[in-house]
Amino acid sequence: MNTPPPANGSAWRRLCRSFGWARRGVVVLLRTQANARIHAVAAGCAIVAGFVLGITRGEWCAVVAAIGLVFSVEGLNTAIEFVVDLASPELHPLAEKAKDVAAGAVLLSALTAAVIGLLVFGPHLLALVQR
Ligand SMILES: Nc1ncnc2c1ncn2[C@@H]1O[C@H](COP(=O)(O)OP(=O)(O)OP(=O)(O)O)[C@@H](O)[C@H]1O
Known part of the structure; x- marks a missing residue:
């Protein structure tokens, strides 16, 4: 079993180690959770759509916040789930x-992101169709 190293070293080294553990957590999330990979694909689609449709800076803020919320x-x-199983x-x-x-909570965050997606991309897509 992995035991965390003692909390010695400079503050900068401790910060770097903490980022390393957090990065490892993101890798575990993407490797073990099919839902997280689906969210990643959806986030990628939203980002591509944002560039293609030329959404505004404010709209980007909403899209980025929605992606961050869901992840x-x-x-x-x-x-x-891991702690409960343990x-x-x-x-x-x-x-x-x-x-x-x-x-x-995941369902609520995904529904929130879907509503944000509709509010941001809906008018752009509508304008595209009506052109
Ligand atoms: N130890 C337990 N005691 C009682 N009910 C449990 C237990 N573990 C799981 N469940 C029930 O089974 C459901 C599914 O749990 P599970 O651990 O399979 O999550 P999951 O649906 O696979 O989640 P994910 O798809 O995010 O991995 C839980 O929401 C809960 O209702």
Whole structure:
């Protein structure tokens, strides 16, 4: 099992190590979670659409925030799943609630991102169709 190294060294070295662990977490998220890979594809499509449709700076802010929201919540959901599986490998009503609520949070964030996508890209696509 990996044990974290002692918290010695300069503040800069500690910061670099923390970034390394966080980067490792993002890799674990993308490797183990099919949903995270689907979010990545959706985020890529939104970014390409943003460039193609020439969305404004404000619209970019909304799109980037939506992408960050979904990935952050998916990451927290995955972390909760790992911890629940560690703490309660057997079935337990509280484990069930924890996983269901975490999954519900992912659903809410994805719905929010979908609404933002509609609000941002809808008018651009409509203008394109009506041209
Ligand atoms: N230890 C447990 N005790 C009780 N119910 C559980 C337990 N583990 C999972 N469940 C139930 O099964 C559902 C699915 O859990 P699972 O761990 O398979 O997540 P998942 O749907 O595979 O999530 P993801 O697709 O994000 O990996 C949970 O939402 C919960 O209702």
